[in-house]
Amino acid sequence: MVAWDVGASPQAVATADVLATMSARCEACHSERPRLMWKAPGGLVLSSVDDVDRNAAAIYRTVVQSRAMPPIWNVTRMTEAERAQIARWFAGRPQL
Numbered sequence: 502m503v504a505w506d507v508g509a510s511p512q513a514v515a516t517a518d519v520l521a522t523m524s525a526r527c528e529a530c531h532s533e534r535p536r537l538m539w540k541a542p543g544g545l546v547l548s549s550v551d552d553v554d555r556n557a558a559a560i561y562r563t564v565v566q567s568r569a570m571p572p573i574w575n576v577t578r579m580t581e582a583e584r585a586q587i588a589r590w591f592a593g594r595p596q597l
């Protein structure tokens with residue numbers, strides 16, 4: 502049992518599943534043509550499995566640890582289940 506163990510099988514969450522969550526909750530700002538911003542903040546685009554993979558640590562930090570994203574009191578209404586999904590996914594990733 503480790504600190505980040507959230508009680509489910511870690512390998513249950515694929516990066517593609519996380520991408521679906523990013524599309525629903527993050528892409529309004531973090532995409533090439535964001536709907537809610539004139540450009541992706543910090544140049545951070547989360548539109549492919551590769552983007553999600555490359556930014557795994559930052560996603561985990563902002564969604565699970567600091568909960569700074571989604572901003573403006575969770576403007577895109579990310580659910581607790583989705584945050585838990587990100588936590589499980591991150592815990593199950595090979596640590597680079």
Ligand code: HEC
Pocket residue numbers: 523526527528529530531537538542543545559560563564569570571572573576577579
């Ligand atoms: C309403 C627009 C908006 C949405 C939706 C949004 N972000 Fe952001 N994001 C921002 C802005 C603006 C910044 C830059 C300012 C800041 O850091 O607060 C940012 C910065 C970031 C950063 C870099 C900040 C750092 O501390 O390194 C990450 C990582 C990030 N967002 C991830 C996400 C994820 C993951 C989601 C979806 C769960 C998300 N964001 C949803 C607007 C948004």
